[in-house]
Amino acid sequence: MNVTLRVWRQKDAQSKGKMVDYKLQDIDDHMSFLEMLDVLNEQLTASGEEPVAFDSDCREGICGMCGVVINGVPHGRGQTTYQTTTCQLHMREFRDGDVIDVEPWRAKPFPVIKDLVVDRTSFDRIIEAGGFISAPTGTAPEAHSVPVPKADADRAFDAATCIGCGACVAACPNGSAMLFTAAKITHLGSLPQGQPERRSRALSMVAQHDAEGFGNCSNIGECSAACPKGIPLQFISRLNRDLWGALSTVDGKHLG
Amino acid sequence: MALTGLLMVGFLLFHMYGNLKLFAGMEAYDTYAHHLRIFFEPILANRVFLWIVRVVMLAAVVLHIVSAIVVSRSAWSAAGAGRRYQSGKNKSGLQRTYASRTMRWGGVIIFVFVIAHLLQFTVSSLRTEAIMQTSPYARVVAAFEVWWVWLAYLIALTAVLFHLRHGIWSAFTTLGLHIGPVARRNLDALSWIVAGVLWVGFLAPVTWILIAQPPIPGASA
Secondary structure, rough: OOEEEEEEEEEOOOOOOEEEEEEOOOOOOOOOOOOOHHHHHHHHHHOOOOOOOOOOOOOOOOOOOOOOOEEEEEOOOOOOOOOOHHHHHHHHHHHOEEEEEEEEOOOOOEEEEEOOOEEHHHHHHHHHHHHOOOOOOOOOOOOOOOOOOHHHHHHHHHOOOOOOOOHHHOOOOOOOOOHHHHHHHHHOOOOHHHEEEEEEOOOOHHHHHHHHOOOOOOOOHHHHOOOOOOOOOOHHHHHHHHHHHOOOOOOOOOOO | HHHHHHHHHHHHHHHHHHHHHHHOOOHHHHHHHHHHHOOOOOOOOHHHHHHHHHHHHHHHHHHHHHHHHHHHHHHHHHHHOOOOOOOOOOOOOOOOOOOHHHHHHHHHHHHHHHHHHHHHHHOOOOOOOOOOOHHHHHHHHHOOOOOOHHHHHHHHHHHHHHHHHHHHHHHHHHOOOOOOHHHHHHHHHHHHHHHHHHHHHHHHHHHHHHHHHHOOOOOOO
């Protein structure tokens, strides 16, 4: 198949970027989107041009490294009926002759480093603010000593599937990272080991979220619809309940 | 935003209930209007409860607007106020509702309407044809016999309909009630039902006035 790509090219963080057209011929239906970009970069390199910079690592949809906005939607979710990362999106979802727009995530806390690569260390700082538990060091305790109800374990695992790719922010009209933050808070707050910091975690992670310059949640739901892991929107309500719980505490710590 | 919004929805439901008394005729409506002034008398003096409601509602409106400005500014700062993506495809997103897209404009329309509405019926400075009649019933009937007053009302209530379709769902979700996919369906349904009941309940009496042009008892024709 033949496609025309309109790709965001930006030399570095300081430069102004623009959309540049590239024509690609004989693209195999079974290529992944990133393999198609590899073909483009081969062409660019052969003709002496600068290849398009994009992030990728595992290319099997579990590392959270890749991610671009395709036709206005993160991970090309406008093309597919299934949850996917960019690396697991295949060219068979497009038609011969399509014009495909490829852009980086857009959010103030995700500044563009080059072309399609953005800096997502703001997510790391949200994790640092509260994405941990206090566990005594030493020998691992007997697993049966802390029973975890099945429903809680399942919910924690569902939340833990968040790969931190940032699609929620790129999809959110408010540029909010509430779904990401809610996933981390639900992951740790569903388990017995995460209870001591449950309230303070909600307070500190949301405070860091706001300090990074992410927007507020207005319950539109685009985040969850774009999420390659299907993190459910209801986790944001859970985050809000944890914040309510923190109202009866001082800095997230219960009194007396 | 959620708490002040729900407070205003509660007010609207009561307001609508009162308006439905227009169907019961002049005496019933005027008695209702009179009793709004003597609510909780003699524990509270005349009109004290009315003023408490006015002050609380004014505070709710102000806080709601301030929150809206804070939320909007953070959104414009985070996502960019102008065009976010160059692509013109999938502009309305994957699943977002028309109501969620028009919250800000809807809010502005409702705000402008509320000011005009208060000037017309509470302050009575926007004098339509039936200049200051002493009977609240007569004033309402006189106002809505004018077609463009009815039209303005229709536009404002449609804005309220969409504002509440997203607003009620969003308020309860912010308060933590969105506990799963079933809850989302129920909250969406609740939003449509409450918004729809308000739309019909407010429009029914004034549409009846526009069409039937009921006579005002005691008015010299």
